[in-house]
Structures are given as structure tokens and as C-alpha cells.
Amino acid sequence: MKNKFLFLSAALLLLAGCASTQNVAWSNVPRAGSENALLGQRGALIMNPKASNVLNTMIGELLYIDSSGVILVERSEGRIELFSPRQYGDYKLHALRPEVTTTGWSASTSPLLFFPHGAFGLVTVPLSIVTSGLNLYAERRAYGMYLEDLPLEGIRAHCRFPMGIPEEYEPTVLAPKED
Amino acid sequence: MKNLLLNLSLILALTGCTTWNHADLTKKTHSDLELAATERVLHPKHEITLQGYYADGASVIFAPDWRITTEGTITGNMQRLSPQGKPASKEFALSELDVDGIELWRTSRNLKLNERAFFGGTILMAAVDLGVGIICLTSPKTCFGSCPTFYQSESDHLFKSDAEGFTNAILPTLEHRDIDALPQIMLPGDERIVMKNEALETHNINEVVLFAVPEVSGSEVVHTVDDEFLRVLQGPAATVAKDGLPLEEVRMRDELEWFEWADKKDLAAKTHLDVKFEARPGKQYGVKLVYRQTLMSTFLFYGTLEHMGADYGRRMVIMNHSDAQKHWLLEGGIMQYLGSIEIQDAQGKLLGAFEETGPIAANTQVLPIGESDGHLKLELTQGLWRIDALEIVEITEKVTPTVHHIIRIVSNQQDRPEEVALMHDDTRHLISMPGDARELYFEPLEAPSHIFLASKGFYLEWSRTAWNDEGHPRALRTMLLQPRKYLRDQAPVYKAYEAEMEAKFWASRIQTPILTSHEK
Numbered sequence: 270m271k272n273k274f275l276f277l278s279a280a281l282l283l284l285a286g287c288a289s290t291q292n293v294a295w296s297n298v299p300r301a302g303s304e305n306a307l308l309g310q311r312g313a314l315i316m317n318p319k320a321s322n323v324l325n326t327m328i329g330e331l332l333y334i335d336s337s338g339v340i341l342v343e344r345s346e347g348r349i350e351l352f353s354p355r356q357y358g359d360y361k362l363h364a365l366r367p368e369v370t371t372t373g374w375s376a377s378t379s380p381l382l383f384f385p386h387g388a389f390g391l392v393t394v395p396l397s398i399v400t401s402g403l404n405l406y407a408e409r410r411a412y413g414m415y416l417e418d419l420p421l422e423g424i425r426a427h428c429r430f431p432m433g434i435p436e437e438y439e440p441t442v443l444a445p446k447e448d
Numbered sequence: 449m450k451n452l453l454l455n456l457s458l459i460l461a462l463t464g465c466t467t468w469n470h471a472d473l474t475k476k477t478h479s480d481l482e483l484a485a486t487e488r489v490l491h492p493k494h495e496i497t498l499q500g501y502y503a504d505g506a507s508v509i510f511a512p513d514w515r516i517t518t519e520g521t522i523t524g525n526m527q528r529l530s531p532q533g534k535p536a537s538k539e540f541a542l543s544e545l546d547v548d549g550i551e552l553w554r555t556s557r558n559l560k561l562n563e564r565a566f567f568g569g570t571i572l573m574a575a576v577d578l579g580v581g582i583i584c585l586t587s588p589k590t591c592f593g594s595c596p597t598f599y600q601s602e603s604d605h606l607f608k609s610d611a612e613g614f615t616n617a618i619l620p621t622l623e624h625r626d627i628d629a630l631p632q633i634m635l636p637g638d639e640r641i642v643m644k645n646e647a648l649e650t651h652n653i654n655e656v657v658l659f660a661v662p663e664v665s666g667s668e669v670v671h672t673v674d675d676e677f678l679r680v681l682q683g684p685a686a687t688v689a690k691d692g693l694p695l696e697e698v699r700m701r702d703e704l705e706w707f708e709w710a711d712k713k714d715l716a717a718k719t720h721l722d723v724k725f726e727a728r729p730g731k732q733y734g735v736k737l738v739y740r741q742t743l744m745s746t747f748l749f750y751g752t753l754e755h756m757g758a759d760y761g762r763r764m765v766i767m768n769h770s771d772a773q774k775h776w777l778l779e780g781g782i783m784q785y786l787g788s789i790e791i792q793d794a795q796g797k798l799l800g801a802f803e804e805t806g807p808i809a810a811n812t813q814v815l816p817i818g819e820s821d822g823h824l825k826l827e828l829t830q831g832l833w834r835i836d837a838l839e840i841v842e843i844t845e846k847v848t849p850t851v852h853h854i855i856r857i858v859s860n861q862q863d864r865p866e867e868v869a870l871m872h873d874d875t876r877h878l879i880s881m882p883g884d885a886r887e888l889y890f891e892p893l894e895a896p897s898h899i900f901l902a903s904k905g906f907y908l909e910w911s912r913t914a915w916n917d918e919g920h921p922r923a924l925r926t927m928l929l930q931p932r933k934y935l936r937d938q939a940p941v942y943k944a945y946e947a948e949m950e951a952k953f954w955a956s957r958i959q960t961p962i963l964t965s966h967e968k
Contacts, residue, residue, distance in 0.1 A: 432507075
């Protein structure tokens with residue numbers, strides 16, 4: 270019984286991992302210190318730290334900024350949206366993410382700790398959830414810079430297309446994950 | 449229980465290793481290749497990749513081993529990318545690239561280990577300051593030079609110049625006359641001063657004149673903090689002490705200066721010195737001080753400009769027309785907390801202050817204190833001032849100097865009568881550019897004289913390549929709105945290279961070329 274349950278859980282996790290390969294995702298943001306931070310072509314992620322849903326603060330990937338300061342952002346569902354400086358004043362730009370964190374999804378695996386920890390799971394599972402939550406919180410905030418504090422050229426440097434979005438660009442054309 | 453402790457430790461470890469603070473931009477765009485190359489100067493220990501974009505969005509990206517050849521091409525391991533960012537090949541290949549057609553450059557810098565895990569964004573910002581600090585250390589004149597420097601002798605040592613002209617006049621509307629005592633008695637026939645521009649500044653000089661008072665044996669003529677001239681006699685010997693310990697360095701003018709390291713937590717922290725001397729009733733005394741500032745003033749001044757970044761020019765124009773901002777620059781803001789060297793009597797009553805700025809030339813000034821009980825206190829900002837000598841003088845009379853105008857200017861071994869005419873016209877300015885040196889000859893003296901050099905004008909600081917970026921708006925905002933906090937925040941940054949800068953201060957010699965992008 271125990272082995273079957275573990276196998277099923279592992280399979281579900283793997284499938285869940287495959288299903289979450291979005292074109293716009295935290296996993297696209299290079300880890301600080303990685304080679305991808307130097308060579309990656311992804312734009313920075315734009316976040317709204319004041320979003321009502323604290324679990325979904327992501328606006329999208331920064332594609333381009335024009336000379337008037339309007340930014341073009343690719344949303345997670347694939348469409349490209351424009352934001353004026355007035356709209357994105359409170360938004361943050363994330364060009365990097367921490368190199369050492371456990372990601373948020375690990376919270377969902379915490380119940381599995383009951384198997385290795387037995388009765389101690391009553392303590393370790395909640396603690397694991399708290400740990401994962403803290404790391405998720407940390408990852409979503411580390412290296413963040415308010416767009417209003419950045420000059421136009423500084424934002425431009427973090428666009429995926431600093432020269433402008435190519436006409437033939439389709440939001441899903443790039444591989445979803447480069448890290 | 450064991451697991452509980454383990455998990456608690458895990459939480460602490462993970463949260464402790466997380467960078468929560470504001471980071472700096474690691475990617476920058478540049479309009480030309482040379483500007484992109486300065487990123488390496490700013491961050492000499494970082495890996496920096498270079499990407500050049502063509503008009504259609506296609507690009508080439510170089511691994512960190514790229515270099516610019518003397519022919520203006522780039523060599524290094526390179527990969528071509530489509531306008532959509534897809535690589536044309538899997539691997540990078542060693543190539544040489546002609547930069548024709550590239551319209552935009554982008555550099556990407558990686559974060560070093562200590563910038564990532566343990567120090568976070570605040571220290572990252574400090575690292576940028578340090579990067580500029582390294583440039584200052586490599587080329588001291590780029591940062592330390594300021595205002596016209598004047599030499600009475602042939603010495604060309606920047607830090608041994610005899611006078612600095614119109615310090616603080618960094619805007620046209622801040623033009624003012626500055627008087628500095630020259631250290632040597634000038635003899636008739638030797639009425640010559642060398643004026644140099646040793647910084648990345650445009651000097652606009654309206655007037656340079658000499659004030660002369662004939663020498664009388666046994667006496668000295670001094671310049672007061674209120675721009676008067678007094679004949680004085682040597683007064684009683686003074687003992688200067690800090691925390692009860694006498695300071696031998698300030699006993700006489702010998703270029704052996706006393707100074708303190710800045711406070712590690714607060715750049716505005718004050719320090720106190722006690723002065724004692726045998727005072728006699730009925731005598732009019734003065735405190736003669738030979739002093740200059742440390743490099744803290746340079747650090748804070750250039751830090752301000754660096755915070756402005758590419759916005760420097762616009763902000764300076766605004767400041768030029770705003771009395772409130774000029775007040776902030778000279779007397780408000782952080783200046784109100786840094787202050788001057790205040791002289792107090794034994795009861796703590798303020799008698800006056802020495803406030804000449806600049807770290808290059810030593811200033812010799814006198815503060816008349818009248819009759820005294822022989823007990824004085826000095827209050828000054830720790831780590832901001834260098835004192836070569838503190839002496840007590842006895843004031844005998846007020847004197848009026850004769851004025852000696854320029855009669856001849858020689859530069860590049862040629863007479864410049866047109867420049868002499870400029871110096872005689874109160875409505876016009878002589879423009880002096882970086883690297884310029886002029887010999888100024890003055891109307892003759894009648895006798896060996898004490899000399900004071902008066903210069904009037906203003907200078908415009910050149911924007912450095914290193915400032916041609918986003919600056920630090922938040923730091924600038926803190927500086928403007930919370931100057932006290934700013935001085936505390938900057939303390940660890942300044943401390944990080946204070947000792948090295950001081951060492952460099954004493955070792956530096958002028959190099960002739962000034963290498964910046966402005967000189968292309």
C-alpha cells in the first residue's frame with residue numbers, strides 16, 4: 270500500500286511538472302550567478318507586489334519599452350499587453366531570482382513527509398509548509414526593483430527585445446525554459 | 449524534537465541566505481561600444497557579456513572573453529541570434545566581428561557570490577560605489593582634482609598645490625571670490641604663479657589677483673575667516689589635546705598633519721579637541737589654523753553626482769536657478785551635519801568657525817578671538833578634517849594689502865595678451881580646459897611681501913562615463929530628505945575604502961593624460 274501510494278504521488282508530481290511549463294514563468298528568470306544570467310535572452314519578469322491575490326502577483330515578461338516609457342508585457346496566457354508608466358508605477362522588475370531556494374510547489378509535497386517521518390510528521394509537515402512558503406515569499410521579492418526607480422534605458426536593457434518586438438514574433442516561439 | 453530543531457534551522461538558514469533588498473541593474477544598454485567597454489572598468493572582477501543588436505533585432509552575443517581590437521573590431525567567443533532571440537548555432541565560436549551596423553549594445557554582468565547570498569542588494573549598491581572608487585584610485589586626478597590649482601613654486605604635485613580657487617562654485621550662479629594665503633614670501637621680480645586645470649572640469653575664471661602686504665621682520669600677515677588681513681606676532685605656545693593626550697602633529701606647520709579615521713557608523717559623528725595656552729590679559733588673540741579636508745568631502749561630493757547618474761546635467765541646471773537648492777547644496781542637506789571646525793571658549797560659547805573646503809591645498813586662516821582665558825575647544829566632524837598646525841597669534845593691527853593684477857599670461861610657451869584682456873574685463877571669463885596650464889605674471893611688488901591669491905569664477909564638473917547610467921534615485925532621495933540617515937548609511941561604504949584612499953592620497957602623482965570618453 271505504502272509503495273503504491275508513493276509511486277502514484279511521484280508520477281503525479283512529474284506530470285504536474287510537465288504541465289507547468291508556461292512560456293512566462295518564474296523558472297524563466299535566471300538564477301543569480303548562473304550562466305543564463307549572462308547569456309539568457311529572456312526579458313525580466315514584471316510583478317505587481319500589491320496584487321490582491323498574493324499567490325499570483327506576476328504580470329508577465331517584459332518584451333519592450335518604447336521611447337515614451339510604455340512597456341509591452343507578455344502575459345502568462347500568451348497575449349501581449351501594454352502598460353503606461355502611470356499603470357506600472359508600483360510594479361517591480363525581477364531580472365534574477367535567488368540561487369538557493371526551494372520553490373513553492375514543495376509545500377504541496379509536504380504531506381509525503383508523513384511516510385519518512387511517521388508521527389513526527391505532525392511537526393515536520395507544518396514546518397515544511399512554512400519553510401516552502403517563506404522561500405516562495407523570498408523568491409518573489411529578492412532582486413526586485415521598482416520600475417518607477419529605474420530609468421528608461423535601464424528598463425530597456427532588461428527587455429527581451431530591446432530593439433523592438435519582431436513582426437513575426439509569436440509568444441510561444443521560444444523554448445519555455447532556459448535555465 | 450530533533451526534527452523540529454532541524455526544520456527550524458532549515459528555515460533560519462534558508463531565510464538567512466535570501467537576498468531581500470533592492471538590487472542593482474545587471475544589464476545595461478549603451479549607445480556606443482566604448483561606453484559598453486567602461487562596464488568592465490566599473491566591474492573589473494565580474495564576468496561581463498556583450499551583445500550587439502542590429503536594426504532588425506538580430507544580434508550577436510559574446511562570451512565574457514571578448515575584447516576590442518586596435519582596429520575597432522571585437523574578438524571572442526560569439527554566437528549569432530535571430531531577431532526572435534533564437535541562436536543560429538548551438539555552440540559559441542571564436543570569431544572577429546566588424547561592428548558596422550550594430551545600433552545598440554547591451555552588457556550583462558553576473559553577480560558574484562558575496563553579492564548574492566550574504567550581503568544582498570544594499571551591499572550590491574555599495575559595490576557600485578566601490579567600482580567608482582576603484583576608478584578614483586586608479587586615476588586620482590579624475591576624482592580628486594577640483595577647481596583651478598595654483599602653484600607658487602615649480603612643484604606639480606596636485607596635493608601640494610599652494611591654493612585652490614573658488615571651491616564650491618560648481619554652478620555659474622555660485623561664482624564667488626576665494627582668497628588663499630600663499631605659503632612663501634614673494635620677492636620683487638618673482639611675481640609669477642602657475643595656474644592649472646587638473647580635473648575634468650571647465651574652469652570659468654573671471655579674475656585672479658594678488659594681495660600683497662610687505663614683510664616686517666618678526667611679524668606675519670594673516671588672512672581671517674572674514675576675509676580681512678591682520679598683522680600678527682607669534683603668540684604663546686598652545687597645547688592641543690584629544691582625550692587628554694597631546695597631539696604633537698599640530699604643534700607647527702611641517703606638513704605632518706593630524707587627522708582621524710571617520711566613525712564607522714556615522715559620517716557626521718563629532719570629535720573634540722582641547723586647546724590650552726598661557727593667556728595674558730589685555731592681549732588680542734587669534735587662532736591660526738593650517739588645515740584642509742580629508743577625502744570624505746570628495747567622496748560625498750562625487751557620490752552625490754554619481755547618484756544623479758545621467759540626470760546630472762538636468763539637476764545641475766535646475767539647481768543653478770533655485771536658491772533653495774543652492775542653499776541645500778552649500779549649507780543645508782548633509783552640509784548642516786558635517787559642519788565646520790568650530791572654536792568655542794571654555795564655557796562652550798561659539799567664537800567662530802573655519803570652513804574652507806577642499807582636500808587639496810592647505811588653508812592658513814586666523815580666527816580672531818579677542819581676549820581669552822587660555823582655554824578653547826574645537827568641535828569638528830570626525831574624519832573630515834586634516835590639521836597641520838594650530839597656533840595662537842597675537843593681533844597687532846589690521847592691514848590693507850596692495851592689489852596686483854595680471855600683466856602677462858604665458859601658455860604653451862606663447863604670450864596670450866587676449867587672455868590678459870579677459871582677466872581685466874569683469875564681464876567676461878577666461879575658459880580653462882582640463883590639462884591647461886598657464887603662467888600668470890603680476891604687477892611688480894615693491895618689497896618682499898606676504899601674498900594672498902584671490903580668484904573669482906566658477907567651474908563646471910564634467911559628467912563622467914561612470915555616471916552615464918541610471919544613478920541611484922533612492923540614495924539621492926534619502927540624501928535630500930533624510931540627510932542624517934544618509935550619512936549613517938554611507939558610513940560603511942566610505943569606511944570600506946577610506947584607508948586605501950588615504951594611502952593613495954599620499955602616494956599619488958599627476959599623470960598627464962586624462963583618459964575619459966570626453967577626450968575622443
